Amino acid sequence: MIVEFLGGCNEIGREAFLIKDLKNVLLEFGVKLQPEIELPIMPSVTLDSIIVTHAHLDHCGMVPLIYKTQTPRLYVTPPTLDLMNLLLEDYIKVAKLTRGFSEYNHRDIEKMNKNAKVFPYNHKIKLKKMSACFYDASHIPGSASIFIEGSKKIMYTGDINTVETKLLDYKNIKYPKIDCLITESTYSNREHPDRKKEEKKFIEKIKEYENGLVLLPCFAIGRAQEILLILEEYGIKGEIYLDGMAQKAADLILYHKKYIKNPHLLKKILRKIKFVRTKRQRDKIVREGGIVVSTSGMLNGGPAVYYLKKIRNNKNACVLLTGFQAEGTPGEKLLRTNYFENEETKFKVNLEVKKFDFSAHAGKDELFDLIKRISPKKVICVHGENTKKFSREIRNNLNIETIAPRIGDNIEI
Numbered sequence: 001m002i003v004e005f006l007g008g009c010n011e012i013g014r015e016a017f018l019i020k021d022l023k024n025v026l027l028e029f030g031v032k033l034q035p036e037i038e039l040p041i042m043p044s045v046t047l048d049s050i051i052v053t054h055a056h057l058d059h060c061g062m063v064p065l066i067y068k069t070q071t072p073r074l075y076v077t078p079p080t081l082d083l084m085n086l087l088l089e090d091y092i093k094v095a096k097l098t099r100g101f102s103e104y105n106h107r108d109i110e111k112m113n114k115n116a117k118v119f120p121y122n123h124k125i126k127l128k129k130m131s132a133c134f135y136d137a138s139h140i141p142g143s144a145s146i147f148i149e150g151s152k153k154i155m156y157t158g159d160i161n162t163v164e165t166k167l168l169d170y171k172n173i174k175y176p177k178i179d180c181l182i183t184e185s186t187y188s189n190r191e192h193p194d195r196k197k198e199e200k201k202f203i204e205k206i207k208e209y210e211n212g213l214v215l216l217p218c219f220a221i222g223r224a225q226e227i228l229l230i231l232e233e234y235g236i237k238g239e240i241y242l243d244g245m246a247q248k249a250a251d252l253i254l255y256h257k258k259y260i261k262n263p264h265l266l267k268k269i270l271r272k273i274k275f276v277r278t279k280r281q282r283d284k285i286v287r288e289g290g291i292v293v294s295t296s297g298m299l300n301g302g303p304a305v306y307y308l309k310k311i312r313n314n315k316n317a318c319v320l321l322t323g324f325q326a327e328g329t330p331g332e333k334l335l336r337t338n339y340f341e342n343e344e345t346k347f348k349v350n351l352e353v354k355k356f357d358f359s360a361h362a363g364k365d366e367l368f369d370l371i372k373r374i375s376p377k378k379v380i381c382v383h384g385e386n387t388k389k390f391s392r393e394i395r396n397n398l399n400i401e402t403i404a405p406r407i408g409d410n411i412e413i
């Protein structure tokens with residue numbers, strides 16, 4: 001068994017790993033969005049199948065491109081397929097607006113869907129001479145780690161979170177014995193703050209602005225719903241609004257209710273809050289205040305940017321960023337400089353801007369615990385900007401053979 005690394009090495013974005021064994025199986029085919037669009041290397045072989053761990057674009061954003069030239073079977077969990085379609089259609093729209101073209105079109109997405117097969121967690125997927133199985137990764141609804149058995153046994157963590165959140169409940173899974181673990185390394189260089197303490201600080205800050213406007217830029221899938229659940233648990237009063245793609249994502253997540261911890265509570269919250277769909281509604285919120293949960297999480301676009309522009313000189317307003325801000329994104333620049341800047345505009349933001357850590361990725365200690373529990377013979381570190389250092393630390397502390405591959409590397413398992 002050989003794994004060819006087509007992307008996602010010592011970086012976050014464009015994940016793509018080709019398993020060349022009894023069959024050709026592609027794990028992920030994503031896109032890197034920041035600081036500019038970067039694609040993985042196209043596979044040079046005929047693919048038998050593609051397996052995608054979850055619906056984030058860095059893992060699935062270029063899957064339809066494969067269907068321009070071939071038609072492999074696609075394997076995903078049920079929520080992942082629906083959420084992928086939501087994000088891929090949006091990718092086409094945004095790409096055409098910002099760059100004038102998209103790498104694929106709606107017909108390519110249709111071809112992808114025709115070749116898709118959905119499987120729940122813990123069910124054997126037959127790949128003719130090989131097999132696979134999804135395990136709950138608790139990153140976003142429907143996210144999975146993948147076990148693949150061919151001439152060797154390997155596991156790919158996908159993006160994984162081993163800490164319980166309001167939306168998802170990680171279970172101590174009994175993983176099969178494997179030869180090699182391919183692990184994400186997003187936060188291999190640091191720990192996350194205590195979740196409960198972070199929630200309390202977040203709620204205290206919101207209460208400081210209870211007579212004003214609190215803008216909560218969120219990722220559409222997972223984070224927006226998590227934030228709504230936090231607001232509900234802590235009994236936050238006042239009007240709460242949901243804007244942008246998070247609305248459709250919430251509907252899809254509720255449709256696949258078996259994949260979240262407390263669907264009844266999420267349903268109750270979605271009945272209580274107000275959905276924003278028009279400019280007129282947004283302008284009314286700007287005048288009257290409230291709590292606005294809106295895409296996008298890094299302020300790359302979406303209604304959050306509209307609100308920010310309108311409230312930028314309002315001392316009765318604040319912006320609380322709820323997730324990772326990639327270097328070079330408008331959200332990261334805003335935190336660093338108090339200026340909002342994108343390709344179209346730049347303006348000073350004269351209000352409080354804070355970031356809270358509600359990460360859906362395992363921290364350093366959690367990654368080490370996971371590796372110890374799985375106990376592989378070999379570990380390959382991907383999906384992170386410190387993979388070489390992490391690889392050395394695993395080798396030194398756990399006495400396991402480790403590799404931090406480069407794009408284009410072929411590694412024999």
